Amino acid sequence: SQQGEEDPQALSIQEGENATMNCSYKTSINNLQWYRQNSGRGLVHLILIRSNEREKHSGRLRVTLDTSKKSSSLLITASRAADTASYFCASDEYGNKLVFGAGTILRVKS
Amino acid sequence: DVKVTQSSRYLVKRTGEKVFLECVQDMDHENMFWYRQDPGLGLRLIYFSYDVKMKEKGDIPEGYSVSREKKERFSLILESASTNQTSMYLCASSPLASYNEQFFGPGTRLTVL
Numbered sequence: 001s002q003q004g005e006e007d008p009q010a011l012s013i014q015e016g017e018n019a020t021m022n023c024s025y026k027t028s029i030n031n032l033q034w035y036r037q038n039s040g041r042g043l044v045h046l047i048l049i050r051s052n053e054r055e056k057h058s059g060r061l062r063v064t065l066d067t068s069k070k071s072s073s074l075l076i077t078a079s080r081a082a083d084t085a086s087y088f089c090a091s092d093e094y095g096n097k098l099v100f101g102a103g104t105i106l107r108v109k110s
Numbered sequence: 111d112v113k114v115t116q117s118s119r120y121l122v123k124r125t126g127e128k129v130f131l132e133c134v135q136d137m138d139h140e141n142m143f144w145y146r147q148d149p150g151l152g153l154r155l156i157y158f159s160y161d162v163k164m165k166e167k168g169d170i171p172e173g174y175s176v177s178r179e180k181k182e183r184f185s186l187i188l189e190s191a192s193t194n195q196t197s198m199y200l201c202a203s204s205p206l207a208s209y210n211e212q213f214f215g216p217g218t219r220l221t222v223l
Contacts, residue, residue: 031210042200042214088152100153
């Protein structure tokens with residue numbers, strides 16, 4: 001399968017807690033991205049990390065990339081109810097195409 | 111604000127019907143994509159296009175065709191809809207210089223009865 005893998009499949013936390021999602025991919029990449037999808041809607045780009053970067057921050061988001069393990073993680077700090085959504089990683093493993101993971105469903109309880 | 115629009119949010123069709131899903135972007139992007147999204151499977155690429163009248167097969171092109179007559183419009187066609195094509199269909203676009211940072215439409219939830 002060309003699909004990346006994410007874990008956990010689902011995550012439920014209390015407002016204010018941190019949420020961590022992990023993603024693995026199969027081959028070498030130029031970059032990896034994370035997207036968010038609110039229920040029944042399209043995806044929204046969150047952050048991109050290049051293969052020569054190890055960590056990147058954007059607001060409450062922190063992304064890490066470990067190319068030796070072919071894995072990435074997304075950390076959302078001080079979560080809010082509005083962060084409830086599905087989160088997908090996408091890697092450019094095949095040059096001109098993005099390969100999406102199956103996603104992590106995050107539920108933040110207020 | 112960048113914008114990708116899809117012709118319908120919800121669509122119900124019968125088996126054997128020909129179905130057209132339309133996607134329009136106003137960002138002058140060269141690349142456009144069609145994905146289907148199913149629970150537990152993430153997004154799977156059906157077709158993509160990097161220029162007018164150009165198309166490339168994605169991972170699951172069987173049962174689908176596409177048309178790109180104008181730069182801003184990319185159509186997905188189900189020649190003879192089947193129940194296993196019931197799914198969420200997502201259109202996206204990106205600039206030529208990068209296939210990354212794709213901009214997505216709101217999606218069309220298609221049900222084939």
